[in-house]
Amino acid sequence: MAIRANHRVLLGYALVCAAALLCSDVNRVGAAEGQPSTPVTTSDFxxxxxxxxxxxxxxxxxxxxxxxxxxxxxxxxxxxxxxxxxxxxxxxxxxxxxxxxxxxxxxxxxxxxxxxxxxxxxxxxxxxxxxxxxxxxxxxxxxxxxxxxxxxxxxxxxxxxxxxxxxxxxxxxxxxxxxxxAVPAEAAAPPKPAAPADLRPVVVIDPGHGGIDNGTQASGESEKSLVLGFGLALRDRLEKGGKYRVVMTRTDDTFIPLAERVRIARNQSAALFVSIHADALPRGEGDAQGATIYTLSDRASDVEAERLAEAENKADAIGGVNLTEEPTDVADILIDLAQRETRTFSNRFARLLMGEMKNTVRMHKRPLKSAGFKVLKAPDVPSVLVELGYVSNKGDLEHLVSDSWRSRTVGSMAQAVDAFFAERIATAGSAD
Incomplete structure (x- = not known):
């Protein structure tokens, strides 16, 4: 019991320090609050x-x-x-x-x-x-x-x-x-009155890419648009149940640096972070298909996972962000302390998600993988990256643009989120 208590003290100290070090003014206030900003027509620009x-x-x-x-x-x-x-x-x-x-x-x-x-x-x-x-x-x-x-x-x-x-x-x-x-005055939202504390778990949905970063493209479809549409549909489904406060890292075609996606989750004290993507194999590297769920790992589970992580981690370079002087967010020892438990929860959600998705969605032959994705590195937020399918595969692309496929897949992911939090509540109750 003493060892467990000491671990909790160390973990709490680590998270407090990490939060203090990473506390920053996130530019995307509307996204962080889960609300789209006031629409501005393109004719204004x-x-x-x-x-x-x-x-x-x-x-x-x-x-x-x-x-x-x-x-x-x-x-x-x-x-x-x-x-x-x-x-x-x-x-x-x-x-x-x-x-x-x-x-x-x-x-x-x-x-x-x-x-x-x-x-x-x-x-x-x-x-x-x-x-x-x-x-x-x-x-x-x-x-x-x-x-x-x-x-x-x-x-x-x-x-x-x-x-x-x-x-x-x-x-x-x-x-x-x-x-x-450049932003018209009417686009600025008036200050909101203070609202009662919302104690529901926060789920952050992260549609990959955006703005200057198109992601993969095939047959006139771009990954950034496909995953944004899916992310918004998942948000709507989760909000409909009323159990969670849902935050989007982006609600429009805007580029968000990888570190800021992580900061949004941490600043919101998120209980779960789900990044949405759609992969593609380079020409000449064969034809893969099906959805894959990734968790964070120092070592990639296979060559394909390593390739994907390297590609996704280049998003900031694609957007022109200068990374040469980006500071380390948290000392390694704090990350190690916090991430042990966080990775356990991330892996648990990944397994639950696979169990739900396999009933409605075609899965990759190896549906659970891991690699060093930067966007999954919040030390205190359970995080997964979901590749919905391969835009380079004709069958997967047909699914990705299908409203009925999206509705079924969103439903299975929402069920996995419910199962994850039900399990955590039950575990917490038994621990007490």
Whole structure:
């Protein structure tokens, strides 16, 4: 009994310390409260109608056509070589396939929302290059306003020297001013009166990817949209039962860094975190099918799990977030103390979830796996990552876009959540 009491004291101390270290102002207040922000129509934002590249491997120019002038900030990142342009929220109405083909110093580029009021363009470079000129042109001579970015080739030494601290701002500081100016005043929600304490367990649903990060894509479908639709349906099903307070990490097409997804769960004192994804095998690596449930592990359960974790953990790099100076959230000893019990609960929920899903959903031949997913690393929140299926598999993709399949799968996941909390309540009662 004394050993058990000491363990509880150490665990409690670890969680208090971890909470204090990680306490931060989560930018997505609406998502953290489980409520979507006030809708703002795309007509309120500047429109980007075309984008093009010109030049060669020595000098390359990027031009973005707009319907009004905007502010922007551009900076470079290393390993891999990238250039990031942060702008106010823009309605991208570019031709299909824009950015997939590169030219000169630019291999490819992607674009999208990174936070309410802020958009981002990320250029993948063929090698080290610096921004030689960047500017916005007013409309003139029948041409629309244009954002112009000019790059020139440099060696590695010159590139690294150009990475001054001020040229590598964090996500919020890079676009905060522009975002404040871009969001219409009516979009700001009035302060809410204090509500009575809600003692229901908090379930955080995390639709993967979003905004500038599309995830996998196949046959005109993108992972970010498929998993958002599923996540919202799961939220609605859980809220209908009234047993839980449900929080979404995102409720729209916004990019959320991996660390912030974890912070949302921790700041909400979540009792369960469920990340939703849809995998794809690279071309030439065969054809897999079925749903898979992942838990956190220092060692991947197999090569496929390791590949997937590496791919998912690159989300921040895809979004252009600079990770070189990201601080360690919690000391290793605190993580070890807290995660022992947390991983036990995570594995228990994974088994319950598999038991429910296998009755209604086609499962992978090895449905339970583990790997080092960053998004599952909250030391005090039981967490799983669910790959609903493979968008690279024709049959799975047909299921993923089916309303009836989604309804059945959401139902089985909701039953697993009920079983998990019923078991925890029963266990807690017997312990007392």
């Amino acid at each position: 500047p429109v980007a109608s075309d984008a093009r590249l010109a030049g060669d491997a020595k000098q390359t120019r990027f031009v973005l056509d707009l319907d009004k002038t905007i502010q922007f900030r551009a900076f470079a990142l290393a390993d891999p070589y990238r250039v990031v342009v942060d702008i106010p929220q823009v309605s991208f109405q570019l031709p299909a396939g824009t950015g997939t083909a590169g030219r000169g110093l630019i291999k490819a580029f992607r674009y999208g929302l990174v936070m309410p009021g802020g958009s981002r363009i990320v250029f993948d470079l063929t090698g080290p290059a610096r921004i030689s000129h960047s500017y916005v042109l007013d409309a003139a001579n029948g041409q629309p306003p244009r954002l112009v970015l000019e790059l020139e080739e440099v060696d590695r030494t010159a590139f690294v020297q150009s990475l001054a601290v001020e040229s590598r701002p964090e996500l919020r500081s890079a676009i905060a001013d522009a975002a404040d100016a």
